[in-house]
Amino acid sequence: MGKSLLQFTKKGIYCSQAKVYIDPWRPVDKAIVTHAHADHSRKGMKHYLTHHYSIPIMKARLGKNIVTQGLHYGEEITINEVKFSLHPAGHVVGSAQVRVEYNGEVWVVSGDYKTQDDGLSTPFEPVKCHTFITECTFGLPVFLWQPQHHVISSIEEWWQNNQSQNRCSLISAYSLGKAQRILYNLAPLGPIYVHSSVDQMNKAIEESGIRLKNKYQPITKHLSKADFEKALIISPGTTGDNWTKLLGKFNTAACSGWMQLRGMKRRQNLDTGFVLSDHADWQGLNQAIKCTTAENIICTHGYSDIFSAWLREQGLNAHTEQTLFQGEE
Amino acid sequence: MKSFTELILKIDSNRKTTAKIQALVDFFDEADDDDKLWTIALFTHRRPKRSVTTAKLREWATELAGIPLWLFEESYHIVGDLAETIAMLVPQTTEIPPIGLSEWIAKIIALKEESEENQKSKVQTYWQGMSRTERFVFNKILTGGFRIGVSRKILTKALAQTLDQEEAIIAHRLMGDWQPDNTTFKKLLIEDHQHDSDAKPYPFYLTYALDKELSEIGLEVEWLAERKWDGIRAQVIIRNQNIYIWSRGEELITDKFPELQALTDLIDDCVLDGELMAFKDGHPLSFHQLQTRIGRKTLSQKLLSEVPVILMAYDVLEYKGKDIRSTPLSARRKILENIIEKAHYFALRLSEAVPFTAWKELMREKSKSRALHCEGLMLKKKDSLYHVGRVKGDWWKWKVEPYTIDAVLTYAMSGHGRRANLYTDYTFGLWENNELVTFAKAYSGLTDQEILQVDQFVKNNSLQKFGPVRSVQPQMVFEIAFEGIAYSKRHKSGVAVRFPRIKRIRLDKKIEEANTLDDLKAMIE
Numbered sequence: 024m025g026k027s028l029l030q031f032t033k034k035g036i037y038c039s040q041a042k043v044y045i046d047p048w049r050p051v052d053k054a055i056v057t058h059a060h061a062d063h064s065r066k067g068m069k070h071y072l073t074h075h076y077s078i079p080i081m082k083a084r085l086g087k088n089i090v091t092q093g094l095h096y097g098e099e100i101t102i103n104e105v106k107f108s109l110h111p112a113g114h115v116v117g118s119a120q121v122r123v124e125y126n127g128e129v130w131v132v133s134g135d136y137k138t139q140d141d142g143l144s145t146p147f148e149p150v151k152c153h154t155f156i157t158e159c160t161f162g163l164p165v166f167l168w169q170p171q172h173h174v175i176s177s178i179e180e181w182w183q184n185n186q187s188q189n190r191c192s193l194i195s196a197y198s199l200g201k202a203q204r205i206l207y208n209l210a211p212l213g214p215i216y217v218h219s220s221v222d223q224m225n226k227a228i229e230e231s232g233i234r235l236k237n238k239y240q241p242i243t244k245h246l247s248k249a250d251f252e253k254a255l256i257i258s259p260g261t262t263g264d265n266w267t268k269l270l271g272k273f274n275t276a277a278c279s280g281w282m283q284l285r286g287m288k289r290r291q292n293l294d295t296g297f298v299l300s301d302h303a304d305w306q307g308l309n310q311a312i313k314c315t316t317a318e319n320i321i322c323t324h325g326y327s328d329i330f331s332a333w334l335r336e337q338g339l340n341a342h343t344e345q346t347l348f349q350g351e352e
Numbered sequence: 353m354k355s356f357t358e359l360i361l362k363i364d365s366n367r368k369t370t371a372k373i374q375a376l377v378d379f380f381d382e383a384d385d386d387d388k389l390w391t392i393a394l395f396t397h398r399r400p401k402r403s404v405t406t407a408k409l410r411e412w413a414t415e416l417a418g419i420p421l422w423l424f425e426e427s428y429h430i431v432g433d434l435a436e437t438i439a440m441l442v443p444q445t446t447e448i449p450p451i452g453l454s455e456w457i458a459k460i461i462a463l464k465e466e467s468e469e470n471q472k473s474k475v476q477t478y479w480q481g482m483s484r485t486e487r488f489v490f491n492k493i494l495t496g497g498f499r500i501g502v503s504r505k506i507l508t509k510a511l512a513q514t515l516d517q518e519e520a521i522i523a524h525r526l527m528g529d530w531q532p533d534n535t536t537f538k539k540l541l542i543e544d545h546q547h548d549s550d551a552k553p554y555p556f557y558l559t560y561a562l563d564k565e566l567s568e569i570g571l572e573v574e575w576l577a578e579r580k581w582d583g584i585r586a587q588v589i590i591r592n593q594n595i596y597i598w599s600r601g602e603e604l605i606t607d608k609f610p611e612l613q614a615l616t617d618l619i620d621d622c623v624l625d626g627e628l629m630a631f632k633d634g635h636p637l638s639f640h641q642l643q644t645r646i647g648r649k650t651l652s653q654k655l656l657s658e659v660p661v662i663l664m665a666y667d668v669l670e671y672k673g674k675d676i677r678s679t680p681l682s683a684r685r686k687i688l689e690n691i692i693e694k695a696h697y698f699a700l701r702l703s704e705a706v707p708f709t710a711w712k713e714l715m716r717e718k719s720k721s722r723a724l725h726c727e728g729l730m731l732k733k734k735d736s737l738y739h740v741g742r743v744k745g746d747w748w749k750w751k752v753e754p755y756t757i758d759a760v761l762t763y764a765m766s767g768h769g770r771r772a773n774l775y776t777d778y779t780f781g782l783w784e785n786n787e788l789v790t791f792a793k794a795y796s797g798l799t800d801q802e803i804l805q806v807d808q809f810v811k812n813n814s815l816q817k818f819g820p821v822r823s824v825q826p827q828m829v830f831e832i833a834f835e836g837i838a839y840s841k842r843h844k845s846g847v848a849v850r851f852p853r854i855k856r857i858r859l860d861k862k863i864e865e866a867n868t869l870d871d872l873k874a875m876i877e
Contacts, residue, residue, distance in 0.1 A: 163427050164427060164440075164441055165440040167440070286432050286773060293367070295365050295366075329426045336420065
């Protein structure tokens with residue numbers, strides 16, 4: 024048997040035929056990047072190939088001088104007889120699965136994905152393949168997401184409730200992904216302020232012509248308590264920063280798939296947790312895998328041992344590989 | 353149960369005490385008396401007897417979830433709470449018409465008499481007819497592990513507000529061995545209970561550890577010093593020729609101490625606060641020896657003569673039917689001394705004052721603690737009242753430094769509740785013949801930051817996985833602190849230590865530098 028089309032090496036997932044790495048975690052010459060989150064898009068690569076939407080975000084995070092090449096979803100590029108194309112992963116704006124084809128054999132690297140349509144990211148599209156490399160951040164049957172509009176209305180309700188008590192609402196959400204998801208979907212109930220890291224990501228996404236619907240302003244030290252009255256503040260974290268002193272009284276909440284577990288919420292000493300994730304839930308993972316019609320499944324970050332044992336029981340040829348991907352915090 | 357579930361949701365989604373109290377008050381204002389009574393019962397750890405085993409619950413839930421049992425178990429290890437795991441895995445298919453909490457509890461109690469087949473079909477029907485949070489609350493009642501972030505203090509405050517009553521009175525009334533099936537909300541909290549309240553204890557006055565210099569708490573003449581006895585804190589009630597002994601955990605433990613029975617004939621009606629201790633030939637025995645008596649269902653004559661128990665009394669809260677908690681300590685002690693002198697009985701002793709005129713003399717006295725089987729000293733202000741609960745400033749405990757030893761982390765287990773999905777429960781070993789022998793488990797002592805650090809270490813250095821337990825590569829050394837030490841046949845190491853906890857992580861030590869089992873044994877006097 025010859026070498027696998029893709030191998031798990033010390034530097035990352037590698038295609039030796041094309042001499043290309045996918046989401047490598049050490050510096051290499053040529054990298055295909057599924058999306059712009061830090062554990063998938065790292066610095067030090069000589070050349071980055073990624074979706075057009077990801078380029079401004081990566082430049083904002085990794086520096087203006089990185090060398091990039093953009094692809095549209097479905098557009099194909101051939102490197103030493105290996106065909107590569109990107110397909111929507113529904114995870115964040117610009118996120119893609121990487122389809123790799125050589126000699127009639129097809130592999131798909133999912134990166135991170137969710138099957139729920141968040142309204143903003145291009146929705147997930149299953150891609151038929153022989154071998155599917157899947158994340159399994161939430162690969163346990165206890166993780167089942169509610170429809171997004173339910174979660175959004177409970178955030179709105181929470182915000183209004185805080186407004187009625189004259190408290191501001193401080194919500195923690197990833198600066199790339201959930202922050203924009205909230206901005207895009209929430210009803211305009213009051214002023215919205217964002218942490219500078221969220222502001223930076225918003226600007227990078229807007230560069231691609233995407234509108235976030237809600238108006239927002241970055242937090243600066245010139246703001247006062249009066250400005251924050253009835254406001255919603257979106258920030259990657261809710262503690263440890265000096266600017267929270269500007270706010271007056273506030274309630275905290277976090278948006279994360281982990282909020283499904285009571286223990287997690289209590290550990291973070293939060294008032295409220297909203298179960299909102301940019302990763303697939305148990306059903307999403309199982310459905311996505313079914314739709315690929317793949318016989319071989321490689322499970323990477325998350326509950327990979329448990330999830331692959333489950334897939335083997337379903338008659339699939341599944342195993343796990345170690346990566347440095349991190350899933351959701 | 354809808355409104356009770358909503359109450360739980362409200363309590364669970366706010367970490368502020370005032371908000372929790374408000375949620376309870378709102379609930380008490382609306383709920384009917386039976387539901388109120390059961391709510392109070394659940395929050396004071398009185399729950400219906402378990403009617404089905406958790407093994408069965410797992411099996412029935414797994415069946416409805418359409419997953420293999422192993423996957424259920426894996427999910428449970430990660431969620432860290434059985435009631436929650438079942439709530440998450442069982443899908444809702446119908447909606448049961450709403451009924452109150454007490455009706456639900458009646459259903460749960462009725463399950464006990466059913467055949468297994470009926471139990472299964474009923475529980476499964478209930479589960480499928482509930483929302484996820486309702487299912488969670490229902491399971492919590494069913495499995496009997498109701499801990500939901502409502503302390504007794506919060507409950508007491510809420511009831512005091514609802515009934516416009518003094519907190520101390522509510523606290524007093526909530527005590528005792530009442531059960532929801534032998535009382536009513538009105539009887540428990542509203543009606544006058546002079547006659548059936550003989551057994552009722554007062555809330556204990558709990559102390560804080562001394563957190564400042566002695567010179568900062570005041571003048572020597574204002575203070576009384578006593579030994580901090582290493583026994584079981586207890587309240588002994590003598591009323592109308594009956595004796596009731598309550599532990600600090602509010603358990604009625606009268607039967608375990610027949611030595612004290614004779615007090616009913618020897619002293620006037622009174623309520624005493626003190627320490628139950630194993631005591632022989634004029635000296636205290638170790639706590640370990642006292643423990644050999646506590647666990648037994650029946651007490652043999654042999655055990656009674658080998659390990660006699662006495663009350664080392666240090667306070668009197670009620671005398672001849674009069675509540676004297678607001679009399680100054682110095683006056684209360686005079687009364688106490690009289691009671692003890694008049695009784696003249698081996699099993700009732702006075703916790704003598706440790707005489708001193710200057711603070712520095714107390715330092716010397718404190719250093720004698722270990723030899724006297726004491727935990728340190730107690731400092732009590734002579735004019736102090738007997739407070740309710742934990743109140744700072746009038747009484748201080750001043751404990752001796754714990755024993756410490758350096759041990760190696762050998763196993764780790766993931767925690768529950770707030771610590772779910774994190775490796776937080778650790779097992780430690782000491783060296784013997786080039787092997788690490790387990791000597792203690794410890795759960796506390798690390799900061800949240802350190803827990804994350806150790807959790808990462810465990811995840812990266814696991815050798816084997818046994819369900820929630822992982823054996824880890826011996827590599828990390830911890831300084832373990834503990835209170836008491838004694839030989840024990842029940843422990844693999846041959847030694848039992850009391851209240852082991854982590855003092856600090858010793859990153860500066862290699863595992864070869866950890867202590868040996870012989871070092872530990874050398875600490876036994």
